[in-house]
Amino acid sequence: MDCIFCKIVNKQIPSALVYEDPNFLAFLDISPANKGHALVIPKQHYETYTDLPDNVLKELAVVTKKVAEAINKSLNPDGLNIFMNNKQAAGQIVPHAHYHIVPRFKNDGIRFEWPHKKYDDGENKVYAEKIRNSMQ
Ligand code: AMP
Numbered sequence: 001m002d003c004i005f006c007k008i009v010n011k012q013i014p015s016a017l018v019y020e021d022p023n024f025l026a027f028l029d030i031s032p033a034n035k036g037h038a039l040v041i042p043k044q045h046y047e048t049y050t051d052l053p054d055n056v057l058k059e060l061a062v063v064t065k066k067v068a069e070a071i072n073k074s075l076n077p078d079g080l081n082i083f084m085n086n087k088q089a090a091g092q093i094v095p096h097a098h099y100h101i102v103p104r105f106k107n108d109g110i111r112f113e114w115p116h117k118k119y120d121d122g123e124n125k126v127y128a129e130k131i132r133n134s135m136q
Pocket residue numbers: 004013015028029030031032039084085091092093094095
């Protein structure tokens with residue numbers, strides 16, 4: 001598999017390791033939003049959030065929290081952004097599911113923004129119903 005994060009898991013390429021256990025790994029992003037920006041991955045290759053089996057997702061969430069707490073303790077940021085990009089349209093570059101943990105500091109100049117679009121009258125109910133009806 002020609003996946004850069006699988007190569008990090010297999011130690012074929014180096015990383016600045018933050019956490020490792022038999023199933024998960026956390027390491028520093030090579031091109032960080034702020035210093036200390038970490039990535040948390042399952043060692044097994046899954047492409048996106050919804051591809052993750054529930055048990056893997058649950059454990060990944062717990063590992064992500066552990067890393068987030070350590071970043072808070074060691075770097076004392078004013079805040080954290082924790083997120084995952086899924087598929088190219090959402091900004092995913094590496095197709096191996098990963099949480100970003102970005103330590104944030106007041107006035108660090110980073111902006112997570114969206115255009116705050118508006119629903120037409122009643123359209124939000126239609127969207128909510130569509131989603132509700134697709135839930136398993
Ligand atoms: P995404 O856009 O969510 O797929 O994020 C991929 C992230 O992986 C980017 O922020 C890259 O800077 C980071 N990245 C790419 N290659 C490496 C690498 N070899 N080691 C650490 N981080 C990497």
